[in-house]
Amino acid sequence: MPVIRLLLVDDHASFREPLAYLLAREPDIAIVGQVATLAEARPLLPLADLAVIDLDLPDGNGADLIAEFAASNPHGAALVLTGGSERMDFARAVEAGAVALLRKAAPVAELLCAIRQAAGGGQLIPPDEIAALRELARQRSARDRDERQRLASLTPRERDVLQGLAAGLSDKEIAQSLHIGRETVRTHLVNLMAKLEVNSRLQALVFALRHDAVRLD
Amino acid sequence: MLRILVANEPVLARETLAQALSALRPALQISVVPPEDLEAAIRRDSPEFIICSRACDLLTTHVARWIILHPDGVVGSLIGARCTWQFAGELPLATILDLVDRAARDIAPYVSTAI
Numbered sequence: 001m002p003v004i005r006l007l008l009v010d011d012h013a014s015f016r017e018p019l020a021y022l023l024a025r026e027p028d029i030a031i032v033g034q035v036a037t038l039a040e041a042r043p044l045l046p047l048a049d050l051a052v053i054d055l056d057l058p059d060g061n062g063a064d065l066i067a068e069f070a071a072s073n074p075h076g077a078a079l080v081l082t083g084g085s086e087r088m089d090f091a092r093a094v095e096a097g098a099v100a101l102l103r104k105a106a107p108v109a110e111l112l113c114a115i116r117q118a119a120g121g122g123q124l125i126p127p128d129e130i131a132a133l134r135e136l137a138r139q140r141s142a143r144d145r146d147e148r149q150r151l152a153s154l155t156p157r158e159r160d161v162l163q164g165l166a167a168g169l170s171d172k173e174i175a176q177s178l179h180i181g182r183e184t185v186r187t188h189l190v191n192l193m194a195k196l197e198v199n200s201r202l203q204a205l206v207f208a209l210r211h212d213a214v215r216l217d
Numbered sequence: 218m219l220r221i222l223v224a225n226e227p228v229l230a231r232e233t234l235a236q237a238l239s240a241l242r243p244a245l246q247i248s249v250v251p252p253e254d255l256e257a258a259i260r261r262d263s264p265e266f267i268i269c270s271r272a273c274d275l276l277t278t279h280v281a282r283w284i285i286l287h288p289d290g291v292v293g294s295l296i297g298a299r300c301t302w303q304f305a306g307e308l309p310l311a312t313i314l315d316l317v318d319r320a321a322r323d324i325a326p327y328v329s330t331a332i
Contacts, residue, residue: 013310014310017310018234022233081229
């Protein structure tokens with residue numbers, strides 16, 4: 001009987017460790033690692049035939065790990081096991097190469113079945129669902145590109161003002177820190193909100209946070 | 218014999234934890250209920266140890282030892298003994314087993330005597 005070399009990545013130890021224990025008792029499964037983060041998982045990717053990966057991890061999104069696994073191990077299969085139900089997250093995972101999407105609301109028997117099917121080369125996601133998720137990922141990717149272009153159009157001064165918003169400064173405080181007048185700060189704010197296509201300072205800040213364009217000290 | 222009730226969410230976490238505990242501590246009596254049945258199970262079965270993921274008032278009045286894993290999705294857990302508790306981080310399986318073993322040592326003799 002071929003043995004499935006399985007890597008388990010989930011940051012909830014109270015879930016991951018009992019699951020790893022149970023899976024290791026199966027005669028056709030060998031656990032090559034059970035870890036909580038992307039960083040811990042990376043060195044173990046070459047050892048695995050199958051990776052069971054949560055998406056919401058402390059140091060990033062599991063979809064990034066799926067892409068790395070697919071690149072480093074073309075014969076490997078990645079199964080997403082998540083407590084979340086965000087379709088956008090599933091779309092990212094499918095785009096990265098996941099062959100199965102399983103929610104933690106599934107019973108153990110269903111997980112075992114999915115692991116064996118995925119390890120056997122099966123694609124557990126229906127083709128129409130893959131197509132729908134890929135289209136969602138494409139739309140998201142196009143939106144991200146468009147938003148990054150808008151951010152790139154900001155002048156260095158407008159970025160400084162945005163950083164002031166992130167620091168929770170008032171117009172007066174931003175003006176003082178940049179050695180400019182309050183009216184000039186307001187002009188920069190009006191201009192940057194127009195460029196980002198947002199209606200408020202808060203929306204501008206959230207926009208910037210989404211793209212890591214400001215620091216939160 | 219210590220009676221443990223496992224009622225945490227989601228289903229996979231509940232089933233895996235209960236099965237692992239059963240395999241690792243076969244002498245204990247472990248039962249599983251969905252979270253919505255937790256209160257009824259406490260009143261009906263009077264378990265001495267509960268592992269769940271929702272705060273339930275009966276924990277502090279009817280249950281000797283309890284663990285709430287990821288209460289309301291929060292990272293970490295609450296470890297309690299009736300109406301006292303402390304916040305703990307993410308609980309590894311070894312810690313859960315240790316808490317169970319201590320409860321079995323502290324509580325189970327009295328349970329046997331009472332019966």
